[in-house]
Amino acid sequence: MALHFTAQEFESRENKVIKSMKEKNLDALLLFRQESMYWLTGYDTIGYVFFQCLVLTSAGDKILLTRAPDLRQAQNTSNIKDIRIWVDKENNNPANELKSILIELNLENKNIGVEYEAYGLTGRNAMMLNESLNNFGKLHDESFLVTKHRLVKSDQEIKYIKTA
Numbered sequence: 001m002a003l004h005f006t007a008q009e010f011e012s013r014e015n016k017v018i019k020s021m022k023e024k025n026l027d028a029l030l031l032f033r034q035e036s037m038y039w040l041t042g043y044d045t046i047g048y049v050f051f052q053c054l055v056l057t058s059a060g061d062k063i064l065l066t067r068a069p070d071l072r073q074a075q076n077t078s079n080i081k082d083i084r085i086w087v088d089k090e091n092n093n094p095a096n097e098l099k100s101i102l103i104e105l106n107l108e109n110k111n112i113g114v115e116y117e118a119y120g121l122t123g124r125n126a127m128m129l130n131e132s133l134n135n136f137g138k139l140h141d142e143s144f145l146v147t148k149h150r151l152v153k154s155d156q157e158i159k160y161i162k163t164a
Contacts, residue, residue: 003042003079009156010079013040014060016149021058027110028057028102029142030129032118036146037064043078045070048120051094051128054080057105065098095125095132102136113142 003010017040021029031037034048041054041062052066063082064074074083084101086094102108112133116126133139153161 003077004160005042005156007079009154010041012154013149014056014062017056017146018058018060020145020149021056021113024113024140024142024145025111026058026113026140026142027137028055028105028107029113029145030055030098030115031146032115032121033143033146034119035150036115037078039150040146041078041080043074043080045073045077047073048118050088050120051086051125052120053094053098055098055101055105057107061105063101063105065094065101093128093132095128098129099132099136102133108136110137111140112137113140113145115143115146116141117143 017029031040031054034045037043037054043064047067047070050067052064052070055061055063062080063084064080065084065086066074067088068085071083071085074080086092086097115121121129
């Protein structure tokens with residue numbers, strides 16, 4: 001499945017989000033909202049009810065952590081190059097795998113925005129996330145950072161909607 005927008009459109013969106021992150025002194029943003037992932041990368045999945053997270057750093061790194069059943073969808077509908085899989089089995093904590101990614105990105109003791117207002121980040125998942133990242137970095141509720149950008153439609157979006 002092809003992306004609905006050009007690489008330049010997605011780059012413009014990413015740049016806007018990163019600019020907002022820098023204005024808020026955020027080193028990374030943990031995206032749990034499916035609509036944020038779709039708007040930012042084209043990633044479209046019905047797996048949004050499960051734990052999955054797109055990590056975006058202020059340096060422009062993008063890493064998706066998702067389940068194996070969503071791998072092909074992520075590869076075929078998005079511009080995300082780095083896709084990591086967590087194994088969905090009893091007693092497995094994907095938040096710990098997310099923490100490993102954050103360590104790899106040198107985000108310890110940094111400011112990290114989190115989209116807490118998300119279907120996939122259930123109460124239990126949010127508790128696992130907070131426990132895993134306890135004393136790791138400073139977490140900030142940034143549930144609407146991407147949403148505010150999504151409200152303003154680009155010329156490409158308006159053209160696409162009119163065509164549809």
